[in-house]
Structures are given as structure tokens and as C-alpha cells.
Amino acid sequence: MSVTLAIDAMGGDHGLIVTVPACCDFLEKHADVNITLVGDADLIRQALDRFPKAPTERIHIVAASEVVLMDDSIEIALRRKKDSSMRVAIQQVKNGVADAIISSGNTGALMAISRYILKTLDGVDRPAIAAAIPNEKGLGTTMLDLGANADCEPMHLVQFAQMANVMVQVVEGKQNPSIGLLNIGEELIKGNEVVKRTGELLRASSLNFYGNVEGDDVFKGTTDIVVCDGFVGNAVLKASEGLARMMSGLIKSEFNRSWLTKLMAVFAMVPLLRVRKRVDHRRYNGAVLLGLRGCVIKSHGSADRISFGFALDRAYEAAKNRMVERIAQAFVTDRLL
């Protein structure tokens, strides 16, 4: 069975410079993949010209005249730009001519347009954004929600757990993944009421619920999945990105202080690059918008060619293993609420 991926070719900070080369790399690796590039047809053809060996019979171009910008409001993206590359790409999935859509564009717009066009699955109240975060074990801890839902009720968090449970089985091939509920260690006054109730519901469910975890457990890899509301998830994710950026900036600046430290950098390079490789966020690129009637993958806005390739991998695994159908099925057979 072949898989067709629809690409918002214009999306992200770099657009075609990243999307087209990454897609050509991907087609070379996977003989069972077709790719539909959506955007400015002339520019896409120009970008493809640089890859004369690309399998043109497996590349389709669908024209779209507009682009959702990174700072466009959801209102603009959803109501005004009806012929955006993002929207037309999502429409490919809706029309059944693509199995997944991948975009590096504006997250808010991607979620809003996907919800509008694809709709949510039966039993899912709110779609969520899930992504893998590198942990000490050299694996990824799948965390959700990362920003789609600022205020959550217990039943929403339980649904997130249920969706991620299927996603990790499908995309990472891990059977019966363990699920942690993000909570705080100190119960000085009282725990968060929503989290307490969620814990009770998860404990009573058929899921492999580990119990409460704390912020550092995300990086320890204590559980395969960490569930939290989108406000906390987004704050933790952004803070971690900020800390990682600060650390690597400091390391660079210290090694750049003088000719002596620059010389030291030459010696330190190999181990430090290996560290970077082990926690390379590019390997974990590709957040999954869960709960929609279609497979939607969000690549980081600043993704490069390598990084976008990992998002394509994730889309490919999810599509090939029928992630969406299996989530839909789970909500029919294992009604937790």
C-alpha cells in the first residue's frame, strides 16, 4: 500500500528551500511514497529543477495562490486566505487524495484550519498537540497538550492520554506505553483539582497509568507519555527550548573567548557534537495534531532539510499504520468516560 503525503510547500521560515529538498530525499528513501507539493506551482517547479533525479512520477503539484504567514492571526488564516498552501494541503486529506498533511507553518492556523476542514473524531472533545521530547534514555517522551488547550477539564486530559496511547503504539511501535500525569511535588495548600480528578479517572481506566510525574520526569523518561494541559505543556516546552539555547550560547561564547579557548574547542568538538546529536531536537521534529479526522503533522517553523525529513518520517509512520483510524477505533471500543 502506497502512502501519499500532502506538503504545505510554502510554510515555515524557509518554505521551498527546505520542503522541496527534504521531500526529494524522502522519495529516494521510500519507494512506496507519493508526494503532493502544494503552493506556487512555478516556484515549486523551479525548486524541483535542482533535483533532476527526483522520481517525477511520484511527485504531484497542486497550485495554491496564498501563503499563511507566521504572524498571521487565526482569523486571517482561516477566513481570508482561502487559497493558502496550508489550507489546500489539508483539503487533500479531506478529499481522500492524501494520507497525511505536513506543514511548518503557523501552529495556531494549522490547528484552526484542520479543525474547520477535517473536524474532530467522535468522542474527542478537543484536539491536542503531541510531540516527543528527548530524554536521558536516548528516547523521546511524548508530551501533550503543548498549547492547543489552555483550560482543560479532567475528561479532556483523559482523552489526551487515550490518543497518545495509540499514537505511541503506532508511531514508535511501543506496546502498552506508560502514562504519567504532570503534577507538582509539593502539595503545600492543595493539589490542582483538575489533576486530582484526572488521576482518579486514569487509575480507573484500562490505560497503563503510572501515576503522577513532575517536570524533571519528562527528561528522565520516567514514562513514555506525559499528559498535561496546553498551558503548562507550552510553558515547559518553551522554557526548555530557552534553557537549551542559553546553554549552547554560553558554551559557544566561552569557547570563543580567546585563541586559547578556540584551540580547546577543537579538542572538545567531538564529544560536544556527540552530545548535541544525542539530544538533537531535529530528530524529534514533527508534532502530531491528535483527535482530527485526518493525519496532520506540524513541523517546527525553523526546521531545516534534515529536520523536515524527520517530520515526514513521523507522518509516514502515522499514515502507514493508520493512526487516525486506530484512534477513532479506540474511542469506540474503549470508551473511558
Place this chain on the structure above:
Amino acid sequence: MSVTLAIDAMGGDHGLIVTVPACCDFLEKHADVNITLVGDADLIRQALDRFPKAPTERIHIVAASEVVLMDDSIEIALRRKKDSSMRVAIQQVKNGVADAIISSGNTGALMAISRYILKTLDGVDRPAIAAAIPNEKGLGTTMLDLGANADCEPMHLVQFAQMANVMVQVVEGKQNPSIGLLNIGEELIKGNEVVKRTGELLRASSLNFYGNVEGDDVFKGTTDIVVCDGFVGNAVLKASEGLARMMSGLIKSEFNRSWLTKLMAVFAMVPLLRVRKRVDHRRYNGAVLLGLRGCVIKSHGSADRISFGFALDRAYEAAKNRMVERIAQAFVTDRLL
């Protein structure tokens, strides 16, 4: 004017091994400081014996027969251990014979006993935990609440901002510090309602309100203060600690791989140690329990001698500059709510 610091000498992972040497160092640096060591009097005397040059006339010992353990419940710490070193140390502040109390013990117990004995200031609904987190600018971003209040109303967050505003002026000597409100970037569905309303209140206040910030702004140092509820603050803090631990563990393990990388480590040592120094969490030790009728400082449970010294510094600055009185005053003269 001299300053008297009451020390929970038994608290933390290391107890007397850390607290007594750090206090002797501190007394040597500050001629205007008296220290009251609270705990097992015999053991304290034994620990002091190793510091024959310590100024005994400025060291007082107050006996306490019990110790709050790191995993004691709040119930146990508060109701059963009425002669704990933590509680007796707090009582010194209540009795007016000490200007501040410093403990490396159990945070939950410290907050609960402090609230019970000292009570909260007029106008403060809930005490909060504030600490400085190292940022890119080489300064500390003061963040609160870090775990005392899992569910917050807008007025609580405004009170946190008001207390931190005084704290940063007093402890860091920074006039009119800027205040950021932690929020999420993507407003996919709707922002968190509590945060939206808090933003309106802060905008209307006399505080130097910068506006919304995101998780990475904590490490960028975009504002001097970042306000959030205790659930989010605790999750961000713990996740950051986890990430930092993972990174330093990875760096160590990569440099330990072979004799070659160990040799490389020798060359890389100086710049890497300088990085560590620039973000040394020990320099930022000493969280402040704000909103109480007394100055209470929480040192990290695993604090070493150097680190505990920084917590003493913070207590000294807060006590000397009458932080508590100035917060009390702020709530009388600038009633924001």
C-alpha cells in the same frame, strides 16, 4: 544595626555538615551578623568545635529535639513534631529575637509551619515562593509562584507581582523592576481566562508591567520578574532542573567514553567550568517565602556549603533592608485590588 539569622541547623539532605560551616564562613564575612543555630545542641557544639576561630560571642544555640524529615507529610511536621528545629527556628522570628529564618528542609512543611506561626500579611491572601533563575544576561529572573499555590485567581497573581516587585528592589537593589506574566504564544482556542484577567489588572496597576512573556523569556531575561501560578511555575522549574541535569550528565558521559575523550576533557575543562559558573544554580540558592509576617528563606535541600552561603546572603539582604515591612507597607499604600 545588626542582623540576627535563625538557622534550622538540622534541615536539608546534609544538615549540620553544611549549615554550621556555611554559617561560620558567613560570620567571618559579616561583622554585623548574629547567628542562632537551632537543633541538637550537643551535635551543634561538636560541629562548631571544628571552627575554633568562629566568633562564639555572635553564635547562639537554641535546642530543639526533633527534625522534620524531607519526606514527612505536612500533617506530621505541623501537628506531631512541635519541637522540630524548623519550627523552633521559625519561632525565633515570631518572638522577635531573629530577623530571618533559613531552612534547607521540606518546602511544604516550611511553608505550612511558617503560615501557622507567623501568619500572612494584611492584604495578602496567599503566600508564594519566589526564586531567581539564572538567565542569558548573567542575572537572575525572579519567578513566582514556584509551588505553593496550585490554583490561583487573578487577584492572587497580582499580589504575587506586587510582593516580588518589593523583593527585587530590596534584595537585588533594582529600582522599578519589570514584570512579565507567563502566557502561551499560541492562542489556538482561547487563552487561559485567569491569565487574561490578570493581564488587565496588572496593566491598570502602578507596577512596571511589561505584558505577556513565554517560557523561554525566563532564560532570556526579558523581564526582571515572571509571574505564574504555582503549578506552572513548579513544572517549569523542575523541567529546567531535569534538562540541565540531563545535559551535564550527557557531557560527562561523552567525555568519559575513552582515554581520547578524557584527554579532550582536560582541554575543554576551563571553558566548560566557566559556563557552569555562569549558570551555577548555587549562586541563586535561597527561595523567598513571600507574604508572611516574617522573613523565611528556603535553601535547596541538597545545598552544599557554598550554596547555603548564598541563601544566607539573600536572608541577610532581605532582613537588613526590611523586606517584610516594605511589602506590608506596599499593601497598605498601593492597594491594587
